[in-house]
Amino acid sequence: LSAKIISKLESMNGVNGPQNGQPHLDHADGQYFLTEAYKVILEEVLCKGTDVKEKVCDWHDPEELSALLDLELREGGESHHQLLQRVRDVAKYSVKTNHPRFFNQLFAGVDYHSLAGRFLTEALNTSQYTYEVAPVFVLMENVMLTKLRSMVGWPQGDGIFCPGGSVSNMYAMNVARYRAYPQVKVQGLWAVPRLAAFTSQESHYSLCKAASFLGIGLDNVFMVKVNERGCMIPEDLDEKIELARSQGAVPFLVSATSGTTIQGAFDPLDRIADICDKNKLWMHVDAAWGGSVLFSKKHKHLMKGIERADSLAWNPHKMLLAGLQCCVFLLKDNTDLLKQCHCANATYLFQQDKFYDMRMDTGDKSVQCGRKVDCLKLWLMWKAVGTEGLAERVDKVFKLARYLVREMSKREGFQLVNEPQFVNVCFWYIPPSLRGKEGNNDYQEKLSKVAPVIKERMMRKGSMMVGYQPLREKVNFFRMVIISPHISQEDMDFFLDEIERLGKDLYNAL
């Protein structure tokens, strides 16, 4: 640290606010606060927040939490001391997603190199849209996209980082539509026939949201049947395409899934590609969750055929721990379709008389204007552990998921929904009182209430977090997901023990 800052840090006692009469505008005062806040973050979020002996959450109902936090914004400012306490409180009452017992979402755990990249990104505070204001990040995004495309099997192509996989899926839908009917951009959907998109019943809901948002409408998304494990049935895709045509709609897009949200199912990409080829449809793959299997020599067969797709959504913030948000949309196209589809040629940003090659500017590929820098965190993490290190992490969580399944099979009361393809382990916990009662009329209804009760109990206790949901005719079951390379077999054993501890007195107690 510079002598200036060190002396400033030493001269301040930390309980008073800024001393110079210009509230909160002195850089040294600000840097002193930031450093104190950094220490709180390190202590509360990264040390305690990852400590298995601490709670994963400190649950309070909304009214109670509101009262604890004093969120109100007022005319006057607060002291350094009060503000640091606020940093502590926000940390205290937030869910510890870096905790080894957090299994609730498709993200979990912390990578410190990524986190360093995220702090650096925040401090540099720039936008990804032009080379002029983001020279390092424009080059870095290109390298990253090229590398990820090479893993897909595309020597050429295009891509962009998006604010979420849902947005990537929207991009796919819009680019596919533009390729089929470029006039939509200028004339709108009234100038073209009714369009039809296809995705599986177990695909992510963002495909439906995309169809609504893009003016295509939910009715024009045909939901293709899945098999028992949740994989799209190609024969039904064929039928749904015929059905759409029989209704006068024009098929334009199939969105397959690699790693469905609930069951972690992988659609059969080769067979879907055959159908897309035959029907000349854009083949998109929503691999937001499953894409990271491409790192694993052992498991990448799950995405066999991916190189035949036209586009792909992949979120390194999920299994790779790159941190929210880090989402790429990749295309095989190398005719500048993305830019043609989205460009607006704003003269104030993308001047044609710039002194550097303005093809470096990315703004016209995006539907956003300002766009966060999401590549640095992934890049720094990758530099730290290498492709090998990321592959090891993917293999490790697969192994842990297999371990969990084996351990479950040794215990009474754990019933798999399906043998997992991926690291989603979906299961019912059957409390002793319900075992052997499958024939009873009220069995399903009673079973449906088990997971919500166990969930409430674990939240109020703060011991762990895992999600549950129903799925079509299946009543509520747990979806356990294994993501963080920091977790161990002991955490898996704890998980099973804790489910038993929290649920063994059910159904009597309901």
Place this chain on the structure above:
Amino acid sequence: LSAKIISKLESMNGVNGPQNGQPHLDHADGQYFLTEAYKVILEEVLCKGTDVKEKVCDWHDPEELSALLDLELREGGESHHQLLQRVRDVAKYSVKTNHPRFFNQLFAGVDYHSLAGRFLTEALNTSQYTYEVAPVFVLMENVMLTKLRSMVGWPQGDGIFCPGGSVSNMYAMNVARYRAYPQVKVQGLWAVPRLAAFTSQESHYSLCKAASFLGIGLDNVFMVKVNERGCMIPEDLDEKIELARSQGAVPFLVSATSGTTIQGAFDPLDRIADICDKNKLWMHVDAAWGGSVLFSKKHKHLMKGIERADSLAWNPHKMLLAGLQCCVFLLKDNTDLLKQCHCANATYLFQQDKFYDMRMDTGDKSVQCGRKVDCLKLWLMWKAVGTEGLAERVDKVFKLARYLVREMSKREGFQLVNEPQFVNVCFWYIPPSLRGKEGNNDYQEKLSKVAPVIKERMMRKGSMMVGYQPLREKVNFFRMVIISPHISQEDMDFFLDEIERLGKDLYNAL
């Protein structure tokens, strides 16, 4: 800091990689790296990066910069020492948007409380979609939206933080469309008549991007004429509405602008509201840039009539220095239109049998699934300086802009495009060789080349950054914007001196 971390930090020498054989998975190793990276960020980005004696950018052409950075991703990982050098290099070659001579975009400067909030947000790594995983942030977002709405003059209403003002504008368009024709969500645009939206010629290009993306088409955005200062002409809005109707289109949305991107113009909201009332149109206001004038008693008259709008886009990451990205979309509606328009009712996230009030969950208001936490940085900054402190900052930059205009008028060669309404100061610099030559045939052509040359020179020198652009019939002019409360009259004087230094030998040298 905990004794554990302190002892770890002390025991490591900082030049070797992790010691424990499990590469990059030990928390203490990771925290040690993060702390070292934090020091580099403090030193390079926040101390040197804000030092007026340092360069605002260290310009290199793309090929050269690529060679300097070694961006390639490889099989193996790198050492702690190498990785820290990478952090230093990324900082070194990035543009210093916190620097007092950065005037290039509609964001600039640093607020350290906001930055502390951003670091905390990154470390906590959660998603804004449910109360379950973001209890503090769901409550905080609500408080923040309520407070911002109260400044607009809406005692009730709704809202959401979006990844960029462009997305907020898309939300406005989609919600307006849904109110007019709710069947679009399910049946698509084929089920409704051709729609027409209206915005000014100088509005942000995101309105056009939104129309393309949402399937409405560029042709159905009617560009309303502006007066000399860049403000929408209400009479022309009336005419354009008639024109659309005469073409068989159904008007549904007017998007006015408070603070246009180039000239900083404010559309006359009251008169536009009259027209919207009369025609029963959704009135949206894109105040992404100008919205922060609502903090200023002295300047909020620029948005007189805003309470009559139906929705508003406002980016506190611009004038308020909240950090990229911090963008709100606010609505007056209190009938849950936003949720009805965007909901998908995904059972795996938004279970109906949760043990808390699931109306707290925000996911169904968004077209995203995962959504970054963007409220904490604004909240912590607001707690630090209070509403008064933010108001002072807004007033301060207005004053500086007025100062700049006065100083320009005292110098030869600076010609305003218009008297500024806001903190955008648009001007031509006329080099001595072109003064008095306005009558020459090649004057405009020569003038158009002045700004690009001065821009290239300042970038290669690294002395400052400011943008330029043409605007319809007007050739390239500079757009100076004053945002950061850290800048001073001396910085304004430097700006004018530097333009003269860089441009005085033109046009001879071209």
